[in-house]
Amino acid sequence: xxxxxxxxxxxxPRRLLLALLAAFAGPLAAQSTPSASADAPAAATLPPxxxxxxxxxxxxxxxxxxVIQGEALVLRRGSTLAETLSGTPGVAATAFGPNANRPLIxxxxxDRIRILNNGGASLDASALSFDHAVPIDPLAVTRIEVLRxxxxxxxxxxxxxxxxxxLDRRIASETPEGVEGAVELRGGSAAREEGAxxxxxxxxxxxxxxxxxxxxxxxxxxxxxxxxxTPGYDRPDGAGGSTRADRVLNSASRAEGGAVGLSWVGRNxxxxxxxxxxxxxxGIVAEEDVxxxxxxxxxxxAGEWRWAQGPLRRLSGRVQDTDYQHAEVEGDGAVGTRFGRxxxxxxxxxxxxxxxxMRGVIGLQLExxxxxxxxxxxxxxxxxxxxxxxxxxxxLPLGALLGRAPTAEAAxxxxxxxxxxxxxxxxxxxxxxPRLSFGARLERSRIASAGDAPGADPQFGDARTRRFTARxxxxxxxxxxxxxxxxxxxxxxxxxxxxxxxxxxxxxxxATAAFEQGDxxxxxxxxxxxxxxxxxxxxxxxxxxxxxxSDFSRFIGLIPxxxxxxxxEGPVPIYAFQPVRARFxxxxxxxxxxxxxxxxxxxxxxxxxxxxxxxxxxxxSAGEALPRIPPQRLGLxxxxxxxGWTLRAEARHAARQDRVPAEDEATPSSxxxxxxxxxxxxxxxDREALFFLRLDNLTDELAxxxxxxxxxxxxxxxxxxxxxxxxxxxx
Numbered sequence: 001x002x003x004x005x006x007x008x009x010x011x012x013p014r015r016l017l018l019a020l021l022a023a024f025a026g027p028l029a030a031q032s033t034p035s036a037s038a039d040a041p042a043a044a045t046l047p048p049x050x051x052x053x054x055x056x057x058x059x060x061x062x063x064x065x066x067v068i069q070g071e072a073l074v075l076r077r078g079s080t081l082a083e084t085l086s087g088t089p090g091v092a093a094t095a096f097g098p099n100a101n102r103p104l105i106x107x108x109x110x111d112r113i114r115i116l117n118n119g120g121a122s123l124d125a126s127a128l129s130f131d132h133a134v135p136i137d138p139l140a141v142t143r144i145e146v147l148r149x150x151x152x153x154x155x156x157x158x159x160x161x162x163x164x165x166x167l168d169r170r171i172a173s174e175t176p177e178g179v180e181g182a183v184e185l186r187g188g189s190a191a192r193e194e195g196a197x198x199x200x201x202x203x204x205x206x207x208x209x210x211x212x213x214x215x216x217x218x219x220x221x222x223x224x225x226x227x228x229x230t231p232g233y234d235r236p237d238g239a240g241g242s243t244r245a246d247r248v249l250n251s252a253s254r255a256e257g258g259a260v261g262l263s264w265v266g267r268n269x270x271x272x273x274x275x276x277x278x279x280x281x282x283g284i285v286a287e288e289d290v291x292x293x294x295x296x297x298x299x300x301x302a303g304e305w306r307w308a309q310g311p312l313r314r315l316s317g318r319v320q321d322t323d324y325q326h327a328e329v330e331g332d333g334a335v336g337t338r339f340g341r342x343x344x345x346x347x348x349x350x351x352x353x354x355x356x357x358m359r360g361v362i363g364l365q366l367e368x369x370x371x372x373x374x375x376x377x378x379x380x381x382x383x384x385x386x387x388x389x390x391x392x393x394x395x396l397p398l399g400a401l402l403g404r405a406p407t408a409e410a411a412x413x414x415x416x417x418x419x420x421x422x423x424x425x426x427x428x429x430x431x432x433x434p435r436l437s438f439g440a441r442l443e444r445s446r447i448a449s450a451g452d453a454p455g456a457d458p459q460f461g462d463a464r465t466r467r468f469t470a471r472x473x474x475x476x477x478x479x480x481x482x483x484x485x486x487x488x489x490x491x492x493x494x495x496x497x498x499x500x501x502x503x504x505x506x507x508x509x510x511a512t513a514a515f516e517q518g519d520x521x522x523x524x525x526x527x528x529x530x531x532x533x534x535x536x537x538x539x540x541x542x543x544x545x546x547x548x549x550s551d552f553s554r555f556i557g558l559i560p561x562x563x564x565x566x567x568x569e570g571p572v573p574i575y576a577f578q579p580v581r582a583r584f585x586x587x588x589x590x591x592x593x594x595x596x597x598x599x600x601x602x603x604x605x606x607x608x609x610x611x612x613x614x615x616x617x618x619x620x621s622a623g624e625a626l627p628r629i630p631p632q633r634l635g636l637x638x639x640x641x642x643x644g645w646t647l648r649a650e651a652r653h654a655a656r657q658d659r660v661p662a663e664d665e666a667t668p669s670s671x672x673x674x675x676x677x678x679x680x681x682x683x684x685x686d687r688e689a690l691f692f693l694r695l696d697n698l699t700d701e702l703a704x705x706x707x708x709x710x711x712x713x714x715x716x717x718x719x720x721x722x723x724x725x726x727x728x729x730x731x
């Protein structure tokens with residue numbers, strides 16, 4: 001049994017979850033009736049993808065983006081955001097075991113991928129080290145959006161590779177119809193997973209007008225896992241040999257959390273406040289007796305207001321205060337190192353009145369945080385960071401300039417209400433009028449190191465401060481070529497300020513088994529990116545492809561120096577953060593075809609899906625590949641649905657990755673087969689239920705993740721054959 005089994009859990013989220021489950025006892029006991037929606041065939045067209053990352057809230061078909069919500073999210077939920085996004089073109093995972101697992105987009109990770117929660121910053125330590133988890137659990141999420149490449153410009157230099165935005169409804173933007181809620185129970189065999197979540201939304205004080213009032217939100221979740229079972233593998237023993245194993249040692253976890261939100265929804269806007277807590281105790285797979293005890297508390301205030309006339313049509317904002325901390329606990333219970341990050345972030349957007357045909361948004365983003373790492377294993381000093389940014393996004397339909405008449409698929413009226421969780425109707429063939437977009441962002445950063453603590457051994461030197469100004473520009477063009485066809489071009493010039501650890505690190509990092517050295521004189525990181533897209537949609541069928549290239553003139557990489565440092569752990573290689581020339585190129589292809597058979601109650605449907613992606617990343621200064629780059633991947637799926645039932649089979653193939661730097665080793669290819677079945681039915685009083693059963697890794701294939709850091713890859717293969725099941729009731 002993992003050492004984490006002895007860790008105690010806080011009682012507050014548990015009581016909150018039990019109270020919510022009791023509140024749903026009535027709905028769960030309701031008598032089932034036939035479901036009209038379940039018996040109906042699939043919709044004639046696939047739903048449009050509405051991305052809230054676009055500040056104008058328009059349909060962005062043709063943008064390199066992915067949205068996962070509703071039933072698809074329930075069926076794909078994993079224990080982490082990265083696992084939930086598994087199989088998404090262009091998205092991989094760092095996979096430091098099953099718990100510390102951060103999304104990686106187009107070969108970029110760390111501070112080049114921005115993790116957001118409802119559009120606000122997730123202040124944590126996950127970008128600092130691969131063994132630090134992201135404090136967002138998919139059980140508490142209702143929608144996940146992924147923006148890849150230049151589309152993420154407005155979120156700053158730390159989104160130079162992309163954005164993952166996890167959304168929930170803790171601050172309501174509309175009133176529920178009476179009382180709405182859901183409860184979800186799930187379990188899996190590979191890690192003996194037990195998970196439960198519950199959510200409740202209710203209008204506790206109706207307003208004078210329809211659709212207005214005071215809305216209460218309550219949610220809670222719990223998740224428990226044991227050490228992950230794998231196919232048999234040779235586990236390195238640290239002494240040059242290996243032992244046979246069938247589990248990822250010290251990979252158990254205990255996570256729980258909850259939130260309460262209160263919002264006023266008016267006719268022209270909303271304002272709400274939410275408080276939430278997240279706790280996670282999990283094992284570090286690189287060390288058999290070390291666990292991390294993580295806690296995050298967050299207070300958020302968010303709102304939006306709209307006007308039909310005047311110079312401003314919409315004003316929205318979000319302000320957050322976050323207190324994050326985690327302790328790395330040794331096997332004897334002693335705390336080795338404590339990490340903390342607390343701070344505030346704010347983001348405001350104002351949509352101006354149309355300037356002729358042009359619509360746009362101007363915005364302001366502020367962020368400040370204090371970071372501390374205290375203990376014998378700290379390799380970064382305590383720091384203070386501040387960031388101020390202004391940004392602009394404008395869109396111009398080109399139909400009038402080209403002599404084309406406006407189409408029915410015109411942009412929504414300026415100031416119109418946006419509902420991020422709901423897709424709006426649009427022409428299934430996509431955009432029918434050319435559209436030009438352009439954006440800019442000016443960002444100023446200040447990063448101060450406290451240097452060595454009084455009385456401490458010399459390690460980080462004197463206190464010092466660096467200031468940076470980063471400028472980013474982007475332009476895009478969406479162009480309809482023929483009925484159903486649409487092309488896109490996106491250009492960007494981006495800058496990113498170095499992080500505190502890239503500037504000031506100086507010490508042994510056990511997660512990477514390296515002595516890491518920062519460089520206080522580092523310049524901003526610069527990149528020029530080109531993204532070409534082509535999309536086709538006809539009724540239920542759609543195909544999309546992206547071809548991209550990013551050239552970095554100053555890519556800040558962790559580069560081996562060839563020297564060793566003498567430490568208490570013995571000699572370890574020295575790696576230094578250095579600016580190098582780098583190039584990322586790749587493509588993403590995805591297609592879905594759906595056929596409907598029969599009519600009326602006997603109708604059924606079949607859907608075929610396919611995806612293919614590849615990225616190559618080169619350190620041009622050294623003439624070799626960059627580390628941890630995903631291999632070429634191919635996905636195939638076949639689904640059939642009738643009378644509320646859906647059966648699905650999929651295959652995911654990862655090619656051998658042998659384009660690696662000299663200090664790394666090749667990762668063998670693997671093919672994983674998955675099966676799934678689900679059934680949706682309607683209960684009394686418009687309540688619905690969804691049952692699912694999954695069989696993952698049917699052939700018990702031994703597979704490794706090429707994006708996992710080399711020191712851990714052989715310690716943590718992917719999970720073996722697993723059966724999981726779940727039941728979700730909603731009303």
